Amino acid sequence: MATATAQQKAKTRRPTKAVTSSTFVYKATDKKGKAVQGETSGTSPALIRAHLQKQGLLVKSVKKKPKPLFGGSKKKIKPSDIAVFSRQMATMMKAGVPLVQAFDIVADGLDNPSVKELVHEIRDEVASGTGFAPALRKHPRYFDDLFCNLVDAGEQAGALETMLDRIATYKEKTEALKAKIKKALTYPIAVILVAVVVTAILLIKVVPQFAETFGNFGAELPAFTLFVLHLSDLARAYWIQFLFGAIVLFFVFKEIKLRSPKVAYAVDKYMLKLPIIGDILYLSVMARFARTLSTTFAAGVPLIDALTSVAGAAGNRIYADAIVRVREDVSTGIQLNTAIRNQGIFPSLLIQMAAIGEESGALDEMLDKVAAYYEEAVDNKVDSLSSLLEPMIMSVLGVLVGGLMIAMYLPIFQIGQVI
Secondary structure, three states, rough: OHHHHHHHHHOOOOOOOOOEEEEEEEEEEOOOEEEEEEEEEEHHHHHHHHHHHHHHHHHEEEEEEEOOOOOOOOOOOOHHHHHHHHHHHHHHHHHHOOHHHHHHHHOOOOHHHHHHHHHHHHHHHHOOOHHHHHHHHHHOOOHHHHHHHHHHHHHHHHHHHHHHHHHHHHHHHHHHHHHHHHHHHHHHHHHHHHHHHHHHHHHHHHHHHHHHHHOOOOOOOOOOHHHHHHHHHHHHHHHHHHHHHHHHHHHHHHHHHHHHHHHHHHHHHHHOOOOOOHHHHHHHHHHHHHHHHHHHHOOOOHHHHHHOOOOOOOOOHHHHHHHHHHHHHHOOOOOHHHHHHHHHOOOHHHHHHHHHHHHOOHHHHHHHHHHHHHHHHHHHHHHHHHHHHHHHHHHHHHHHHHHHHHHHHHHHHHHHHHO
């Protein structure tokens, strides 16, 4: 009888729908009678009214925010936005602000509507009884396993404010390092694009004007001039195909790199061998390795688990595979510095500082110093690259433009000599 009753209840039980948060606009008056209006996120107008009344507001109306008629695309959430969110949450928690209230304060100070909506969703989940770390895990697109694991460790240890401060520092350092790498790679790409655009304009618009003039000379043109004229004919006839092919090639290569580990490995290996840029990428990998391992180890994460997070954050397939091998060696009882030395691709400074840290019991502090050293080295390399590329840009453009102009004026010079 009890089994039948249980089965009957199971049949009548309906699946619960996931509660989604929406943005509402409200109008209210404060205790002094001053009109107040704004927007906030919530699951229903009733909950929004109750929340505003707790703040001492007399609510007049609460309506769901209408979607814009044109251009309804949301602003993207960048990693730098997550870094700002981490720092502000760390500041609120250090000041003793309750967790749920901290979400409201942080959300009110954010400029990006998408980040504000994300914070409100996390706040609603935490307010309903979900832990901070489980609430973050529901948004893996913005909070990776490393972020969630550190928050989880802080919650379990009862030191969430300290852990959030470490996470904020880690995210700020990581994003600053990424910005330096992007800055270093932007200059060469800009040089190539400017050179291609200038050359294309000259070949399509300028060179044909000279070609019409040369047609009336009736004399044999120099080989260099003929070569440039042939390039101009190709550019004028197939420039759309060249442009379309370049775009398709770029996206195909990007997709192959994502899907093929062998191609990604070969690309990362080649990038490390590039002059100047390869050194910057190498130093950035070392800085990221030391910073991530220092942060996770200081948070109380076991070394083997910390190395797993470090491998995922390496940013280079060669060193990610090497870190996996280091983790396997450490799991068998080998010391960290010995396991790193066995790979043969890590610098001696990192190995020595890891050995000192293991002997003194201050591995996280030693790795933090190593990370600071390599981050400063990346900064210096980027500055030197910027200084080097300024004259290089002028030289490349000068050679291209000057070469094309010489090719066009050579026949004129020869005619002058004949006369």
